[in-house]
Amino acid sequence: MIRFTRVTKTYPRTGTAVQDVSLMVNKGEFVLLTGASGAGKTSLLKMVYLEERPTSGEVRVAGTSSVTATARDVAKLRRKLGIVFQDFRLLENRTVEQNVAFALEVIGAPAAVIGGKVNRVLTQVGLASKGRAFPRELSGGEQQRVAIARALVNDPFALIADEPTGNLDDRATRGIFQLLRDINAGGTAIIMATHNLELIRRQEYRTIEMARGQIVFDSAEPAATADPAR
Amino acid sequence: MRPLRDAFETFRRAPLLSALSVTTIAFSLFALGLFGLVALNIREALERLEDRVEIRAFVAEGTPTEDVAQAASDIASFPEVQSAELVTQEQALKRAQSELGEFRDVFEGAVLPASIDLRLKPGLRDPATVKRVADRVKTYSFIDDVRYGEEWIEKLYRLRNIAGIAGLVLGFVFAAVSVIIIGATIRMAVLARAKEISIMRLVGATDGYIRRPFLVEGFAKGVMGGLLALVLTWIAQTLIDRYVIHTIYFDARVALLGLLFGALIGLLGSAVSVARHLRQV
Numbered sequence: 451m452i453r454f455t456r457v458t459k460t461y462p463r464t465g466t467a468v469q470d471v472s473l474m475v476n477k478g479e480f481v482l483l484t485g486a487s488g489a490g491k492t493s494l495l496k497m498v499y500l501e502e503r504p505t506s507g508e509v510r511v512a513g514t515s516s517v518t519a520t521a522r523d524v525a526k527l528r529r530k531l532g533i534v535f536q537d538f539r540l541l542e543n544r545t546v547e548q549n550v551a552f553a554l555e556v557i558g559a560p561a562a563v564i565g566g567k568v569n570r571v572l573t574q575v576g577l578a579s580k581g582r583a584f585p586r587e588l589s590g591g592e593q594q595r596v597a598i599a600r601a602l603v604n605d606p607f608a609l610i611a612d613e614p615t616g617n618l619d620d621r622a623t624r625g626i627f628q629l630l631r632d633i634n635a636g637g638t639a640i641i642m643a644t645h646n647l648e649l650i651r652r653q654e655y656r657t658i659e660m661a662r663g664q665i666v667f668d669s670a671e672p673a674a675t676a677d678p679a680r
Numbered sequence: 681m682r683p684l685r686d687a688f689e690t691f692r693r694a695p696l697l698s699a700l701s702v703t704t705i706a707f708s709l710f711a712l713g714l715f716g717l718v719a720l721n722i723r724e725a726l727e728r729l730e731d732r733v734e735i736r737a738f739v740a741e742g743t744p745t746e747d748v749a750q751a752a753s754d755i756a757s758f759p760e761v762q763s764a765e766l767v768t769q770e771q772a773l774k775r776a777q778s779e780l781g782e783f784r785d786v787f788e789g790a791v792l793p794a795s796i797d798l799r800l801k802p803g804l805r806d807p808a809t810v811k812r813v814a815d816r817v818k819t820y821s822f823i824d825d826v827r828y829g830e831e832w833i834e835k836l837y838r839l840r841n842i843a844g845i846a847g848l849v850l851g852f853v854f855a856a857v858s859v860i861i862i863g864a865t866i867r868m869a870v871l872a873r874a875k876e877i878s879i880m881r882l883v884g885a886t887d888g889y890i891r892r893p894f895l896v897e898g899f900a901k902g903v904m905g906g907l908l909a910l911v912l913t914w915i916a917q918t919l920i921d922r923y924v925i926h927t928i929y930f931d932a933r934v935a936l937l938g939l940l941f942g943a944l945i946g947l948l949g950s951a952v953s954v955a956r957h958l959r960q961v
Binding site for chain 2: 499521522525526527528529530533539541543552553556557558600604
């Protein structure tokens with residue numbers, strides 16, 4: 451479903467961020483991506499939703515190849531992915547409902563279905579009663595729930611979360627993590643980058659650790675999904 | 681319909697920024713329009729002067745009137761000539777008297793030569809053509825002398841050329857400045873929505889989808905700015921015409937062209953700004 455084949459990413463100014471990474475993430479999997487700052491987690495995730503393209507190698511996501519994808523292919527791919535960031539990225543001048551609906555509007559969803567879908571995901575993330583609130587009126591944890599609702603509203607096959615709990619306190623972190631587990635239980639794959647070691651130790655999920663652009667540990671190794679060349 | 685609704689939505693969400701863009705576009709085009717008015721009126725004035733370019737061929741005394749009339753109609757058929765008019769001795773006297781007004785008495789009993797007065801067609805009043813026609817007229821045996829204010833015509837032409845070149849250069853500079861200012865304004869509007877654009881891309885909106893409302897918005901701002909600029913220049917022209925000096929305003933075609941120019945800048949400015957932004961993020 452998501453396959454990295456000998457992927458290297460080099461930036462002109464800052465050098466190599468990801469080096470010769472091969473990786474396979476299966477349908478419905480929950481993957482924790484960990485490693486120090488600058489280890490290449492964010493670059494790796496950006497290549498999943500093709501915000502960045504590999505300098506060499508290939509990323510293949512749900513049939514879309516980083517080598518051949520056009521801008522339109524990238525747009526289409528992102529409609530099948532949900533993406534969440536540490537800083538939420540909500541529109542301040544729109545309500546919770548409008549923020550979530552925005553994701554449907556801009557891909558041309560028919561107006562008739564938008565209201566129902568928005569209500570459904572807001573209920574799913576536990577914010578059904580806050581639809582009319584503005585982001586600034588919510589706590590950090592609640593804002594991240596709105597961002598997750600926006601990511602979920604298109605029924606993605608995978609949710610990409612780059613440090614989703616980085617700005618949250620422990621309680622909110624646990625809440626968001628539980629929410630992600632629930633979402634995963636519904637069949638959506640989750641790839642989550644995190645620093646939170648406690649979270650990693652406690653969980654039984656697949657954990658991949660990166661350092662200096664390379665994968666130094668993968669709890670799924672030496673499974674059949676690993677790169678045979680390694 | 682969607683891009684139209686979105687563009688309208690932008691005006692509603694950020695009325696101040698939108699008003700600022702329209703005003704900036706309007707004032708840039710206003711400056712351009714004022715310059716255009718000056719250029720137009722200078723050209724108009726020079727054309728009026730040119731209308732007065734005249735060649736006068738004096739007829740020797742005692743030439744039979746029929747010969748002169750024949751020559752006048754010959755000359756009238758020269759390709760450069762608009763009209764050739766025979767002025768008899770009596771007419772010349774009357775004209776001199778009327779031009780001199782209260783000093784008319786000095787011409788009492790005086791004898792002025794008859795002449796053929798000719799005018800050239802518009803566009804053929806340059807010094808070289810005037811001289812050529814004058815020389816040709818001079819070949820008639822009964823023509824004593826041909827006058828056409830050689831020096832004056834040359835000065836007029838030099839002035840016209842300078843005005844033309846200066847107009848072209850300044851016009852270009854003004855247009856370039858408006859394009860730059862308007863471009864910056866539109867860029868500001870794009871940057872103001874940078875976050876929105878980044879989220880749109882994240883959730884899978886195509887670049888075309890993101891671009892369209894900006895194009896509609898740019899076009900609309902250009903048209904509004906253009907209209908406002910036309911009104912402003914019209915007010916300025918009316919005031920100048922009433923209180924300072926007689927001037928004319930653009931005809932409908934030029935005004936429409938100005939409006940189109942505004943719309944085009946708005947559209948292109950938006951297209952360039954958005955494209956640049958989409959490439960960068």
